[in-house]
Each structure stands twice: as structure tokens, then as C-alpha cells.
Amino acid sequence: MPEDRVDIRQDVVFGTGGGRELRCDVYTPPGEDRARPAVLLIHGGGWRQGDKTQLRGYGILLGRAGYVCVVSEYRLVGESAWPAQVHDVKAALRWTRAHAEELGVDPERIALEGNSAGAHIVLFAAGTVNVPEYEGEGGNPGVSTHVGAVIAIYPPTRFHFGERQHGAVPIEALSDDPTAELADAASPVTTASPDYPPTMLVHGTADAVVPVSASFLMYDILTTHKVPTELHVYAEQPHGFDADPRFGRRTADLMTLFLERYLKETEVAAANV
Numbered sequence: 001m002p003e004d005r006v007d008i009r010q011d012v013v014f015g016t017g018g019g020r021e022l023r024c025d026v027y028t029p030p031g032e033d034r035a036r037p038a039v040l041l042i043h044g045g046g047w048r049q050g051d052k053t054q055l056r057g058y059g060i061l062l063g064r065a066g067y068v069c070v071v072s073e074y075r076l077v078g079e080s081a082w083p084a085q086v087h088d089v090k091a092a093l094r095w096t097r098a099h100a101e102e103l104g105v106d107p108e109r110i111a112l113e114g115n116s117a118g119a120h121i122v123l124f125a126a127g128t129v130n131v132p133e134y135e136g137e138g139g140n141p142g143v144s145t146h147v148g149a150v151i152a153i154y155p156p157t158r159f160h161f162g163e164r165q166h167g168a169v170p171i172e173a174l175s176d177d178p179t180a181e182l183a184d185a186a187s188p189v190t191t192a193s194p195d196y197p198p199t200m201l202v203h204g205t206a207d208a209v210v211p212v213s214a215s216f217l218m219y220d221i222l223t224t225h226k227v228p229t230e231l232h233v234y235a236e237q238p239h240g241f242d243a244d245p246r247f248g249r250r251t252a253d254l255m256t257l258f259l260e261r262y263l264k265e266t267e268v269a270a271a272n273v
Helices: 052-064 084-098 117-126 180-185 213-224 245-262 267-272
Strands: 007-017 020-028 036-042 068-072 105-115 149-153 199-204 229-234
Touching: 007 084, 020 052, 020 084, 036 052, 036 084, 036 117, 036 245, 052 068, 052 105, 052 245, 068 084, 084 105, 084 117, 105 117, 105 245, 117 149, 149 245, 199 213, 199 245, 213 229, 229 245
Parallel strands: 036 068, 036 105, 105 149, 149 199, 199 229
Antiparallel strands: 007 020, 020 068
């Protein structure tokens, strides 16, 4: 195998949800190093479509940079209503931590990354650690779902029901049974606290799907809580702009720099390398 080639294992079962198996793809960096940092990547698609193959490019780019990447599926809204999606992401996170030795991962250096709807889910998951309502089942009960960092690319951070609100998208996008209470409860901005992990937000100013103000809103709330947070804004770029390889590679570079700073090597990990 070429020295710089990332190994890809597809359709690995990480848990169950809605009475069926849930699967992920695992991207392992070249070499035999152990106790590497890991990133769980979650795809977008408006909560109603999309699949894990959408983030293959980031799996390879981050894998080449030395990160074990777990690219996970989750039940879409047409199959199971919210919060099943966050349940499935947390099940994938528990599986990654429970299988850290097998995967060559340091269980204390795991981050979340998501695009669009996936970005909403990872932001929500990062702010609801040990909240039973959102932990779900899906396997490996009792394993913590804390993360060392979270990256959200053009994320919905706030929902509205009825009259449009600043930085919000309609709750009807997430739910077929929308209410004002659900709009508030499913908004990542409501989960922000001083315990929130370091966060990186990325957005384009020409986004007509999720307003760029959504990222500014999350940034303002997190910095108010003194959470290390950075926001990267690209002029005149639409939703999904990182599908362009030029922006995709640059965004991956931003991710690796951010993760190098906040997924710091632990003494245990250093001893096992």
C-alpha cells in the first residue's frame, strides 16, 4: 500500500436505531501509529436526504493529516423523527470511544464535524452531553459522549415557528409536526454553556439556505460563555461551497490547524505511541 494512502473500511456496523443496523465508514491514516486523534464526520442533506459518502473527501484529507475519521450515517427524518438523528450520532460517538484501542484512537481526543444539517446535529450533540433525552440507545451504554472540539460548516443554529427570526431557519425543515416549543428545544444556541467544547464555524455570505447570521449568532453566544470559538466567513459563497475542491482543501486545512490546537496530545496517548 502506498505510504500516503488512507485505508477505508466501509459499512462497519456501529449500533442500531429504529430496529435496524447503523453503519459508518472508517478512514485510517497510513502507518502503524496508535492513540491518534479522531474525527466523527456527519453529512448534510436537509435532515431528509444525503448519505455518508458525501464526506469521503474530508475523510481522505483529514486521514492524510493523521486523523482517524469515522463517517457515520443516521436515520433521516422520513424514517424517524427528531431527536433520532442526534441519538444515532451519539451512538456512533460511543462506538468510536468504546473501540478506541481497535481503531488506534486516543479516546480523549475525539472531535465532531458536520456540514449543514450534519453541522446542526453535531453542535446539538456537543451541547447535550449526559442529557438522557438526547443520549438514546444504539449500543455501548454508559460510554461518555463528550468531545474535545466541534466543527460546523454552514450550520443551522436556530429554528423558528411562524414569524421569521434573526439567524433562524423554519422548524418545518426538521419536523413534520412543528411547534414553537420544538423550534426552541432543537436549536443548538439553547445548548451553549461554559462547558461547551472549542468550536469552529465556517459559512459563506451568499448562503440562501442557512443565513450566515446563524453562524454569527452561535459565535456570539459561545464567546459570551468564554468558549474558544472561531468563525471563518467566505465572501460571496453559497451553501455547499466547499464542494468546490479549492474551498474543500482550504477548509480541511482550517480544520487540521484548529484540531491541532484543541485536540492536544494527552500523557496517556504519548506513552502509547
